[in-house]
Amino acid sequence: MTTASPPGAPTALPHRSLTPSGLFTLLLGAALPMIDFFVVNVALPTVRHDLDASAAALEMIVAGYAVAYAVLLVLGGRLGDTYGRRRLFLWGVAAFGLTSLACGLAPGAWWLVAGRVAQGAASALLLPQVLATVHATTEGERRARAVALYGSVGGVSVVLGQVLGGVLVAADLAGTGWRAVFLVNVPVAAAALLGAVRTVPDSRAVRPAHGDLTGTLLLAAALTALLLPLTEGRAVGLPLWSVLLLLAAPVLGRVFYGVQRRAEEAGGSPLLPPSLLGSPGVRRGLLLGVPVFVCFGGWMFVSAVVLQQGLGYGALEAGLALVPMGVAQFAASVLAPRLVRRCGARAVTVSAVVHLAGLSVVAGTALAVPWPGPNPLLLAPGFALCGVAQGLQLPLYYRILLAAVPAERAGAGSGLAATLQQSCLAVGVATLGSLFLSLTPGLGMRDALVVVLGVQAAGLVGLAALGLRLPSRLS
Numbered sequence: 001m002t003t004a005s006p007p008g009a010p011t012a013l014p015h016r017s018l019t020p021s022g023l024f025t026l027l028l029g030a031a032l033p034m035i036d037f038f039v040v041n042v043a044l045p046t047v048r049h050d051l052d053a054s055a056a057a058l059e060m061i062v063a064g065y066a067v068a069y070a071v072l073l074v075l076g077g078r079l080g081d082t083y084g085r086r087r088l089f090l091w092g093v094a095a096f097g098l099t100s101l102a103c104g105l106a107p108g109a110w111w112l113v114a115g116r117v118a119q120g121a122a123s124a125l126l127l128p129q130v131l132a133t134v135h136a137t138t139e140g141e142r143r144a145r146a147v148a149l150y151g152s153v154g155g156v157s158v159v160l161g162q163v164l165g166g167v168l169v170a171a172d173l174a175g176t177g178w179r180a181v182f183l184v185n186v187p188v189a190a191a192a193l194l195g196a197v198r199t200v201p202d203s204r205a206v207r208p209a210h211g212d213l214t215g216t217l218l219l220a221a222a223l224t225a226l227l228l229p230l231t232e233g234r235a236v237g238l239p240l241w242s243v244l245l246l247l248a249a250p251v252l253g254r255v256f257y258g259v260q261r262r263a264e265e266a267g268g269s270p271l272l273p274p275s276l277l278g279s280p281g282v283r284r285g286l287l288l289g290v291p292v293f294v295c296f297g298g299w300m301f302v303s304a305v306v307l308q309q310g311l312g313y314g315a316l317e318a319g320l321a322l323v324p325m326g327v328a329q330f331a332a333s334v335l336a337p338r339l340v341r342r343c344g345a346r347a348v349t350v351s352a353v354v355h356l357a358g359l360s361v362v363a364g365t366a367l368a369v370p371w372p373g374p375n376p377l378l379l380a381p382g383f384a385l386c387g388v389a390q391g392l393q394l395p396l397y398y399r400i401l402l403a404a405v406p407a408e409r410a411g412a413g414s415g416l417a418a419t420l421q422q423s424c425l426a427v428g429v430a431t432l433g434s435l436f437l438s439l440t441p442g443l444g445m446r447d448a449l450v451v452v453l454g455v456q457a458a459g460l461v462g463l464a465a466l467g468l469r470l471p472s473r474l475s
Helices: 020-051 055-071 073-083 085-104 109-137 140-171 177-183 185-199 213-236 240-265 280-310 315-321 323-343 346-368 376-402 407-443 445-469
Strands: none
Touching (some): 020 140, 020 185, 055 407, 073 085, 085 109, 085 177, 109 407, 140 177, 140 376, 177 185, 213 240, 280 376, 280 407, 315 323, 315 376, 346 376, 346 445
């Protein structure tokens, strides 16, 4: 059940209901930054060759996008609350198309880095508006189905990004090579922009909130201090600056929280109101998201390394090997509202048990078949079970968290949800990925994989226990 608004809080403006065509347009826009987060990984070898890019530049092509994206998500959601979510969605989609064009035409590696940072900022403008608009313009089962579809888009985009990247680079359309992975975004963004003008309803808070420059800078500093070492530090050997930034991150986070609390107590307009974080439903949703996204981030990194380096698959073949996971994830997310009606919050525990079964099948396959013998067909059952679990977990995360967010704070709540997701994905890659890479020289890739899957399983046991402690009925 949605929590009541605080005294004096603005209420949402009257708005039209979200139509199926409007939802399709929003999901099309949401798919753009999600796909782009992964599609570039496949293109990096050709980028290195064509632009003579250094290892540091290649890392920043990935890290620049990820950090800008995560750092600005809460601000993007807040701007939507203030100036209108439809308007910010239009601006974000247009900016994403233009920055994709700039990336596709980049004459050098550091030009591409700058384009990727701008592309991440554009993504942070558009993405929070999707969930916020769904939250503000739907209710009941319609909202549950829309959130489930949003979760399915997030999961399928991971697989589609890897497959699409491999196809476009291999096809070398009109000699564009790696540039096609960015240029293909331009017509898709144009289609989403035209569709949004016609089909996406507007919603916003009645009284525009004042800007919070101090809060914005402090949150940006705290997230940068956390994410930059996690995305860049491992590749350069964890130098002193990365360790110092990691140590500074919790201090900056605590300062940010204190500033936000004082601003709210004084009747100001903090970027992320502490009263939002004080909601038990919001805290439960955030806690649920930690094992879900840490495991997911580590799983995608480790599986990509195993498929391409351990089993010798090409980029396209590795992407296709993940198709059973993507198909299962989409199907499960569509069925998630039905499972929630039947099981309530116990659906979280069900998803964790299914996920444990999937990891067990993958580990058993790796141990039973002579290495590097497993082919995509042998891996498909385990991957499909993992996809089913992930297809349940993502909609449940958003549903539980957003159910506790008042409609007038839908943008801030959506930005918070997406920020936790991106941060935990980076933590998953940094922790589980680093564990895997450190174990591989001594144990070999197969045994290192099994150990990391065991660590993930421990996290999923914790997720199952969390599910048992949730209120039995979900709104």
